[in-house]
Amino acid sequence: MEVFVAQLLNGLSLGSIYVLLVTGFNLMILVARIIQFAYPHIVVLSMYACWEVLKLTNNAFLALLSCIAASVILNILSELIFRRLTNREGVDINVSFVISMGMAMVITDIMSHSLNYGFPITFPAFWVGGSLIRFGLITLSKGQIYALVGSLVTVLIFFYLLYRTKQGRVFRAMAENRYVARLIGIPIVKTSIFSYIIAGLLGGFIAILFSMLLGSASPNLGEFVALKVIAVSIVAGLGNLKGGLVCGLLLGIAEAMAMGYISGSWSNAISFIMMLMIVLIKPQGLFGTQI
Amino acid sequence: MKKNNILKIKDLSVSYGPIRALKNISLEVNEGEIVVLIGANGAGKTSLLKAILGIQKAKSGNILFLGSDITCKATDKIVNSGICLIPEGHVIFSSMTVLENLQLGAYYNTHDMNKNLKKVFDWFPILRERSNQISGTLSGGEQQMLAIGRGLMSNPKLVMIDEPSLGLAPKIVSEIFNMLIELNKEGYTIILAEQNAKKALECGNRGYVMETGKVALHGTTQKLMNNSKVRQAYLGNSV
Numbered sequence: 001m002e003v004f005v006a007q008l009l010n011g012l013s014l015g016s017i018y019v020l021l022v023t024g025f026n027l028m029i030l031v032a033r034i035i036q037f038a039y040p041h042i043v044v045l046s047m048y049a050c051w052e053v054l055k056l057t058n059n060a061f062l063a064l065l066s067c068i069a070a071s072v073i074l075n076i077l078s079e080l081i082f083r084r085l086t087n088r089e090g091v092d093i094n095v096s097f098v099i100s101m102g103m104a105m106v107i108t109d110i111m112s113h114s115l116n117y118g119f120p121i122t123f124p125a126f127w128v129g130g131s132l133i134r135f136g137l138i139t140l141s142k143g144q145i146y147a148l149v150g151s152l153v154t155v156l157i158f159f160y161l162l163y164r165t166k167q168g169r170v171f172r173a174m175a176e177n178r179y180v181a182r183l184i185g186i187p188i189v190k191t192s193i194f195s196y197i198i199a200g201l202l203g204g205f206i207a208i209l210f211s212m213l214l215g216s217a218s219p220n221l222g223e224f225v226a227l228k229v230i231a232v233s234i235v236a237g238l239g240n241l242k243g244g245l246v247c248g249l250l251l252g253i254a255e256a257m258a259m260g261y262i263s264g265s266w267s268n269a270i271s272f273i274m275m276l277m278i279v280l281i282k283p284q285g286l287f288g289t290q291i
Numbered sequence: 292m293k294k295n296n297i298l299k300i301k302d303l304s305v306s307y308g309p310i311r312a313l314k315n316i317s318l319e320v321n322e323g324e325i326v327v328l329i330g331a332n333g334a335g336k337t338s339l340l341k342a343i344l345g346i347q348k349a350k351s352g353n354i355l356f357l358g359s360d361i362t363c364k365a366t367d368k369i370v371n372s373g374i375c376l377i378p379e380g381h382v383i384f385s386s387m388t389v390l391e392n393l394q395l396g397a398y399y400n401t402h403d404m405n406k407n408l409k410k411v412f413d414w415f416p417i418l419r420e421r422s423n424q425i426s427g428t429l430s431g432g433e434q435q436m437l438a439i440g441r442g443l444m445s446n447p448k449l450v451m452i453d454e455p456s457l458g459l460a461p462k463i464v465s466e467i468f469n470m471l472i473e474l475n476k477e478g479y480t481i482i483l484a485e486q487n488a489k490k491a492l493e494c495g496n497r498g499y500v501m502e503t504g505k506v507a508l509h510g511t512t513q514k515l516m517n518n519s520k521v522r523q524a525y526l527g528n529s530v
Contacts, residue, residue, distance in 0.1 A: 166394070166401065173384050173395050180382050183344065185370025185398055185445065 002137040007260035008253060013144035015252020016151030017210050021229045022236065022244035023158060024202045029239045029291060030175035031195035034082050034096035038104035039203065040229055041222035042078070045107050046070040046207035048217065051121045060127070067211075068204030075200035078103060079193055093291070104226060111219035120218035128215040143212040150209045154202065155245065161198075162241075171195060175239070175290070224268070231271040235278045237285025247286065294321035297449050297480050298343070303352035305342045312338040314504045315352065320449065320482055325475050327491040327512065328484040329525060330501035336484035337379060339501070340451050344376050345369045357448065371399045373448035379457060381435040385427030389418055392426050392437055396444030403446065411440040414470070432463035439470070443479075450474070451482045456490065468494050488525035492516050500525070 021040055028036040050067035054060070081103070085095055112118045129142025162168035170191055173181045182188050211217065232251050236243030251271055258267040278285060298320040305313040313335050320326045328336045341347045343354055345366040353362045361369050370376075375396075383392050393411060397404050412419035415436045421429065426437055435455055442450060452471070456464040464487070472494050475481055485491035492498055492512045500508040500521060508521065515521050522528040 166398075169387070169391055169395055170398070172387060172391075176384050176386055177382070180378065180384070181395075182366055183346070183370075183376055183378055184396055184441065185367050185375070186395070187365075187367040190367075 002135075003260050004257075006138040007256040009138065009140055009144065010259075011253030011256030012249060013147040013213060013252070014256060015249035016147050017206060017213060018228065018232055018252050019245050019248030020151050020154055020202065020206045020209070021225065022232045022248045023155065023241060024199045024206070025229055025233055026239050026241050026244050026290075027171075027195055027199050027202070029093075029233075030241075031171050032079070032082070032192050032199075033093055033178070033291075035093055035100060036078065036199075037097060037100035037226055037230065038078070038107060038222075039100075039199070040225040041104045041107040042071055042074045042200075043203045043207045043210065044217055044219075044222040044225070045074065045111065046204055047211045047221075048111060048115050048121060050207060050211060051123060051217070052115075054124065054127065064208055067207050068201060071204035071207060072197060072200030075196045075203060076193070079196040083189075104222065108219055108222055111222070115219075118219060120216050122216045123211050128212055141213075143215060147209045147213040150205065154205055158202065159241075167191075167194065228271045231275040233285075234275050235286060237287045237289040239290035240285060240287045241290075243285060243287025294323060296320075297322050297357060298482075299355040300339075300343070301353055301355075303339075303342060303354060304350045305338055305347050306350050307338075307347075312347075312504050313342065316504075316506055318499055318506065318509075320480060322480055323475070323478065324497060325471065325481045325483060325495040327495035327498040328482065328501055329486070329488040329491050329498060329515075330507075332486065333503075334501040335504040336501055337453055338504075340376055340453055340482070340484060343369075343451065344374060370445065373446075375442040375445050375447040375450055377438050377442045377450070377452045377455070379453040381431065381438045381455075381458075383426050383429075383434050383437050383441065385425070387426060388423050389426050389429070389437055390422040392441050393418070393422075393444050396441035398445070400444065400446055404444075407444045407446060411443055414443070414474070415440050431459050432466065435459060435463075435467060436470075439467075443474075447479070449480050449482065451484075453484045454486060455483070456485060456487045464490065488521070489527075492526075 021043065025036060025039050028034050028039065046067045049070035050063045053066040054063040081099065082096060085099070131139045131141045132145060133140040162171060170186055173186060174188065174191055178188065228251065232244065232247045236247035251274065254270045254274065255267040258270045296319060300316055300318040303313055303316040304311065316339060328339065330336055338347060342349055345361065345364055349362050353360055356372065356374060384395065393408060394404065397407060400407065417433055418437060418440055421433070426434065429437065455467050459467065468490055471481060471483065483491055483495060492515055495512045498509065498512045498515045499506050500515065508515065508518065
């Protein structure tokens with residue numbers, strides 16, 4: 001019973017990070033019409049930026065700022081690359097997948113060779129915080145609480161933006177029918193760029209929460225996470241925002257349960273087993289694709 | 292009494308790759324008119340409207356709107372300057388509510404939003420009733436009204452409507468056309484592209500008959516309705 005609760009908490013906190021990542025990923029699919037495989041890599045690189053600033057200045061506020069700034073800048077740079085491929089109707093989504101895999105490789109290489117000599121980075125103790133609750137096997141660290149609460153708040157803000165503001169309406173209109181959105185006078189390129197900025201802001205937040213949850217990062221982290229984000233997205237249905245919320249948490253819990261009850265290395269395979277099953281049984285995803 | 296010129300198109304040619312969709316089109320629209328474009332499917336009516344809006348780039352010729360050249364401008368700037376297109380097939384954003392669709396129409400006019408909403412709801416009371424309904428659940432006629440309402444939200448100086456009768460029952464078609472005449476009486480300048488030549492000519496002031504990308508005939512709708520070629524080809528009368 002204790003193992004179950006402990007792993008449930010672990011799963012929820014990890015899952016809440018997956019939820020945010022899938023949300024940013026889906027935003028790119030829906031508005032920018034790209035599959036940004038390197039989205040988690042950009043998040044990890046922002047974690048490196050945060051760590052670097054923390055090391056240099058020991059100023060938490062500056063570190064937070066630089067994390068978000070790094071993510072926004074990297075996403076805007078990727079927009080410039082994807083725009084080169086744009087024809088009138090948007091980037092061919094399959095081409096964008098391949099290009100983003102290339103981006104992912106480049107980012108991973110930068111982290112493996114140039115940053116911290118390729119060694120994993122660890123965040124200082126004050127950043128991660130200690131455990132807050134101890135109850136037998138069940139521990140809840142500050143980082144996990146940050147991840148859970150931060151993720152909840154971010155999701156609420158994101159959905160508020162999408163469903164209660166003018167810009168959100170415009171995003172949804174572009175996601176539904178880019179051509180008609182253009183006809184009624186919505187500036188397509190400007191709005192698309194703005195979606196990259198939003199994804200960048202979100203990515204910065206994710207990097208902060210993730211660094212607090214894990215306490216460390218390594219060059220391979222992006223790779224690991226990116227494959228799982230794709231898996232979650234496929235299981236939920238590509239572009240399905242609400243489905244992503246559910247499936248992100250589901251995967252986190254499933255992985256944690258696997259870690260708790262089966263041997264550790266199976267937890268990585270869980271996401272792919274889920275993905276394979278869904279593709280065989282219901283290929284449009286549990287909640288339906290939205291592209 | 293001289294009317295102000297709203298739109299002047301001179302020698303416009305548009306090609307889709309090797310296909311010449313529009314060949315040296317010249318056309319004029321003056322303030323307060325309903326100008327109709329009639330012609331068969333593929334004659335170039337939609338291509339012309341798309342060219343005016345900047346969706347299709349002109350190969351040659353120019354388009355003047357209120358005196359300024361809009362030929363190579365971006366679509367969003369053209370819409371912002373006062374032209375709206377209500378596209379063929381009453382296309383609305385079906386996953387969004389009626390109100391959200393209307394709000395989208397006012398992208399550049401947010402400060403007049405409530406005033407324009409009230410105007411549109413007065414024109415189309417059924418939309419006020421259904422304002423929080425998902426627009427995919429509306430009937431065809433209601434969706435067409437929503438598409439028109441959305442266009443009006445931008446306070447356009449020129450309203451272009453493409454095939455409003457498509458896919459609608461005759462009774463609804465009559466309602467829509469009566470609505471267009473009422474809108475015109477209110478002061479809206481309208482370009483109407485229609486395959487239903489009879490209905491279009493009945494409600495318009497002037498018309499252009501398009502055939503394979505060219506203007507074959509133009510004049511007042513009275514003159515066109517009495518023209519034997521038009522009657523034979525489009526109005527179903529045998530000469």
